[in-house]
Each structure stands twice: as C-alpha cells, then as structure tokens.
Amino acid sequence: MMLKTVDFYYFSPTGGTKNVGESLAASLAESAILHDLSDKKTVISSPTNDLSVIALPVFGGRIPAFAAKRLRLINGEGKKSVTIVVYGNRAYEDALLELNNIAKESKFGIIASGAFVAQHSMCPEIAAGRPDNKDFKEIKNFGEEILKKLAYPPEGKAKIVEVPGNYPYKADFTVPATPISTDSCTLCRKCIAACPTGAISILENNIATDIAKCALCMACVKACPSGARILPPPMSEKIRQMLSKFKGIRRENETYI
Numbered sequence: 001m002m003l004k005t006v007d008f009y010y011f012s013p014t015g016g017t018k019n020v021g022e023s024l025a026a027s028l029a030e031s032a033i034l035h036d037l038s039d040k041k042t043v044i045s046s047p048t049n050d051l052s053v054i055a056l057p058v059f060g061g062r063i064p065a066f067a068a069k070r071l072r073l074i075n076g077e078g079k080k081s082v083t084i085v086v087y088g089n090r091a092y093e094d095a096l097l098e099l100n101n102i103a104k105e106s107k108f109g110i111i112a113s114g115a116f117v118a119q120h121s122m123c124p125e126i127a128a129g130r131p132d133n134k135d136f137k138e139i140k141n142f143g144e145e146i147l148k149k150l151a152y153p154p155e156g157k158a159k160i161v162e163v164p165g166n167y168p169y170k171a172d173f174t175v176p177a178t179p180i181s182t183d184s185c186t187l188c189r190k191c192i193a194a195c196p197t198g199a200i201s202i203l204e205n206n207i208a209t210d211i212a213k214c215a216l217c218m219a220c221v222k223a224c225p226s227g228a229r230i231l232p233p234p235m236s237e238k239i240r241q242m243l244s245k246f247k248g249i250r251r252e253n254e255t256y257i
C-alpha cells in the first residue's frame with residue numbers, strides 16, 4: 001500500500017537527481033516533503049515521516065563533499081531511508097557506499113539503495129534523454145519492491161542492504177577550474193543565487209568565482225538565462241574526449257534491496 005508522505009532529501013544542481021528521486025518518492029507515497037540540501041537560506045530539518053528518500057549525484061565516483069556535510073546534520077534516529085545515487089553513465093564507484101555510510105552515521109536505517117543514470121551534467125551528449133521511459137518504469141518497479149519490503153519486513157541477514165564500493169574511498173574530487181562567464185553575461189545574478197557554495201560574486205562589474213569554494217556542480221551553468229556561463233572551452237573539450245567512449249553504451253540502473 002502507498003505511504004501517505006515521505007521526506008525527500010536531495011542535491012541536484014542540474015535537475016537529474018531530483019527527477020529520479022521525485023519519481024521514486026511518487027511511487028512510494030502520495031506526497032513528499034522536499035528538503036533541498038543546496039538551499040543556503042534554510043536549516044535542513046530532520047525527517048518527520050517514517051521513510052526518507054535520499055538522492056545525491058555522483059562527482060568523480062564520490063558524493064559531493066558539500067552535500068555530504070549537510071546530510072551529516074540530519075538526525076535519522078528511528079527512521080528508515082532509501083538511498084540513491086544518480087550518475088552520468090560512466091561509473092558510480094564508491095558513491096553509493098559513501099552515501100550509505102553517511103546515512104548510517106546520521107542513524108538512518110537503510111531498507112533499499114540504488115544507482116540510476118541521468119544525462120551527464122558536464123557533457124550533455126552522454127546519457128542524453130535519461131532518465132527515459134524504461135528508467136521510469138524501473139524506478140516504479142523499485143518503489144513497488146520497497147513497499148513490499150515495508151509490508152513484509154525480512155529478518156536476519158536479509159534485512160541488511162549491501163552495496164558495491166571500496167573503503168578507503170577514491171581520492172576526494174577536486175578540479176582546479178571553475179565555470180566562466182562570457183561577454184554575453186548581463187550580471188543578472190542568477191548564477192550567484194544558484195551557487196550552493198557561495199562561490200560566485202560580482203567584483204568590479206564582473207562575475208568572479210572563488211576556485212576554493214566552487215564544487216564545479218554546474219548549477220550556475222544551468223541557471224544562466226543567456227548561456228553566458230560555460231565551462232572553459234579547453235576543459236569542456238577534454239571532458240568530451242574523456243567521456244566519448246561512454247556515449248554509445250547504455251549503463252543500466254542497479255538496485256539493492
């Protein structure tokens with residue numbers, strides 16, 4: 001039976017993670033309370049419902065450090081969670097294990113986990129159009145399996161959700177670059193509002209980006225209404241070349257329950 005409400009925690013700089021997570025939440029409950037981990041203005045509150053969906057994107061085979069930090073502030077004691085990572089068709093490596101370890105530190109029980117594919121936010125021709133109809137069908141099926149597990153809780157070892165990944169994790173994801181603003185920038189400040197880490201400001205009538213704060217999450221690029229915010233073209237080209245081999249293949253979603 002569908003639940004009444006779930007708490008939905010997410011970080012989704014370009015919308016793919018939110019799309020997958022919202023669709024899963026909709027297959028579990030009639031409504032969801034949204035907690036945007038990138039919202040600088042509000043304190044992230046702990047869940048009030050029995051089940052939370054926690055969805056984060058994969059950055060360099062890890063979860064974004066910024067989102068991990070905010071997730072640690074939530075108290076999930078006595079609550080259950082479904083954890084998912086969303087990645088751009090290359091690999092999710094240690095991200096799901098890292099997310100689950102943080103959820104456990106925050107005292108959540110984990111009843112199911114998954115890794116889902118969405119369009120690559122740095123290279124939109126990779127996994128273009130995903131999640132697609134097949135993905136949404138799989139997300140719905142996953143939701144039905146979770147509801148069954150909630151109705152008939154297993155005992156013993158079957159209760160434990162194991163996910164792939166290594167510890168120690170891959171090295172922290174850092175790239176010594178930031179998006180740039182081109183001459184068509186109108187100083188509308190939408191990039192400043194969108195940046196979850198407060199890395200963007202206006203200095204002497206130009207957009208300035210603090211490299212130490214920038215997570216390269218692409219939220220500013222997505223938010224720019226005039227297409228003036230871009231990755232530096234040499235970087236964009238290098239990423240396109242590195243990822244070109246993932247263009248012709250379709251990674252499938254994976255679920256653990």
Ligand SMILES: Cc1cc2nc3c(=O)[nH]c(=O)nc-3n(C[C@H](O)[C@H](O)[C@H](O)COP(=O)(O)O)c2cc1C
Binds near residue numbers: 014062120
């Ligand atoms: C900085 C950065 C690093 C990324 N690293 C990976 C990666 O290691 N593996 C992968 O398959 N996709 C990677 N991606 C793609 C994202 O995980 C994917 O596009 C995800 O859907 C982005 O979530 P969003 O649409 O909610 O912003 C990366 C994207 C960015 C911006």
